Amino acid sequence: METYESVTFHRILINDRERSRAYRKAIFESVHEGDIVLDIGTGSGLLALFACQAGAKRVYAVERTAIIRVAERLARENGYGDRITFIDEDVRRMDLPEQVDVIVSELISKAVIGQHMEELTAICRDRFLKPGGRLVPRSVELFVAPVELPEQHAELDFPPFDEYQLDFSPARQLARNHTHSLGARIKKLAGGQVAYRVDTAKVCAGDNPDARLGFTVATAGILHGYCVWFSATLSENVVLTTQPPGLPAWDNIVFHLQEPVPVEPSMRIELALRATQPTAANPIWHWNTTIKETHGNSDPAPVLAQFQQSTFHGTVLTRDEMVRRSSQYRPRLTKQGDVLAALFSRLDGSASIAELAVKLHAQFPDRWRTREDAEIELQALLVGFHGSGYLAI
Ligand SMILES: C[S@@+](CC[C@H](N)C(=O)[O-])C[C@H]1O[C@@H](n2cnc3c(N)ncnc32)[C@H](O)[C@@H]1O
Numbered sequence: 001m002e003t004y005e006s007v008t009f010h011r012i013l014i015n016d017r018e019r020s021r022a023y024r025k026a027i028f029e030s031v032h033e034g035d036i037v038l039d040i041g042t043g044s045g046l047l048a049l050f051a052c053q054a055g056a057k058r059v060y061a062v063e064r065t066a067i068i069r070v071a072e073r074l075a076r077e078n079g080y081g082d083r084i085t086f087i088d089e090d091v092r093r094m095d096l097p098e099q100v101d102v103i104v105s106e107l108i109s110k111a112v113i114g115q116h117m118e119e120l121t122a123i124c125r126d127r128f129l130k131p132g133g134r135l136v137p138r139s140v141e142l143f144v145a146p147v148e149l150p151e152q153h154a155e156l157d158f159p160p161f162d163e164y165q166l167d168f169s170p171a172r173q174l175a176r177n178h179t180h181s182l183g184a185r186i187k188k189l190a191g192g193q194v195a196y197r198v199d200t201a202k203v204c205a206g207d208n209p210d211a212r213l214g215f216t217v218a219t220a221g222i223l224h225g226y227c228v229w230f231s232a233t234l235s236e237n238v239v240l241t242t243q244p245p246g247l248p249a250w251d252n253i254v255f256h257l258q259e260p261v262p263v264e265p266s267m268r269i270e271l272a273l274r275a276t277q278p279t280a281a282n283p284i285w286h287w288n289t290t291i292k293e294t295h296g297n298s299d300p301a302p303v304l305a306q307f308q309q310s311t312f313h314g315t316v317l318t319r320d321e322m323v324r325r326s327s328q329y330r331p332r333l334t335k336q337g338d339v340l341a342a343l344f345s346r347l348d349g350s351a352s353i354a355e356l357a358v359k360l361h362a363q364f365p366d367r368w369r370t371r372e373d374a375e376i377e378l379q380a381l382l383v384g385f386h387g388s389g390y391l392a393i
Helices: 007-015 017-030 046-053 067-077 117-128 150-155 169-175 319-324 335-345 353-363 371-387
Strands: 036-040 058-063 084-088 100-105 129-136 139-148 179-181 193-199 210-216 221-235 238-241 253-263 267-276 284-293 303-310
Touching: 007 017, 007 046, 007 067, 017 046, 017 100, 017 129, 017 221, 017 238, 036 046, 036 117, 046 058, 046 067, 046 084, 046 100, 058 067, 067 084, 100 117, 117 129, 117 193, 139 210, 139 267, 150 221, 150 253, 193 210, 221 267, 253 267, 253 284, 253 303, 335 353, 335 371, 353 371
Parallel strands: 036 058, 036 100, 058 084, 100 129
Antiparallel strands: 139 193, 139 221, 179 253, 210 267, 221 238, 221 253, 267 284, 284 303
């Protein structure tokens, strides 16, 4: 998550010419002279600057990480400082003094979900977009295709039993329940299909991929897994796609199959692809596969192989973590937690950090050597709580 504040991350985004040119063209198509624009997650400010170039009268550029300081400087240096209002806030909590004509954003992850585009777009659209207002992107589609990728499959494997007289299958099973970035040549065994679609005019917080797809094998080969990419319709005439081999800003994600399966054009691959996105964690993906023989008269068609996979099964937990995730777990504060509870009980806006440090130092004399030490630690704690959205300014 914190990579979003690094200049390196935003340099890669800006330098992805296909991405930047497509967004610039789409913004020039969507923003009209004199428009008010909202840029959700402005990052380096690139889309806000494009909106100014396209004629926006005012742009509200919202960003919750420190990269906003770089965006402010870029806006000033380029002569757009007076037209962009930077808002240093999570968009879930911000307010605007007026409604906007256009909302722009680039919150698209490699497999579409992961940056809460659905939730953030829905919040801003419902609160701030004028009736008939425009959105960039208009829609984003997630594509999936069954693929053969022997090099990556071999790279991700463990030694066979014969090599060391050791069985690595439990580790292999975990590794194949992860998603991986595609770094190798692939052969598609059937055409890609749409597994999920975000229509920004209608999307709601809580929308998630949940697709049942059937692929008729087009080319014989070994099914190693599924490759995903997206196609984003940014404006009426601009489409940005990351189909393999992807773009500098987005490589492709692969969902590996538990075991490779040889497939032929007489076979059908059924895939149930589902995901959920917890607020403060990576999405959890589930991909269940059934491979059937469709030639012949058997009804129902015989099942040749079946796998149920999930990134949840790829997660290793310590015994303590397993206990903590149980619904029977009864949380209890440590001594350090008692300090936090005392601090929280005093956060009603009446005491300064210096006053809090005096009170807490007196209450927990063993915790800090001096009042100054208490103040330094409280300051760091409060910055963290503010970043997580628990504290008002
Ligand atoms: C993929 S970057 C895109 C940056 C820029 N719009 C561009 O296209 O170059 C997404 C940005 O949105 C910001 N962001 C994500 N969620 C946010 C939220 N809830 N509130 C404010 N900013 C957010 C991130 O910190 C990040 O800088």
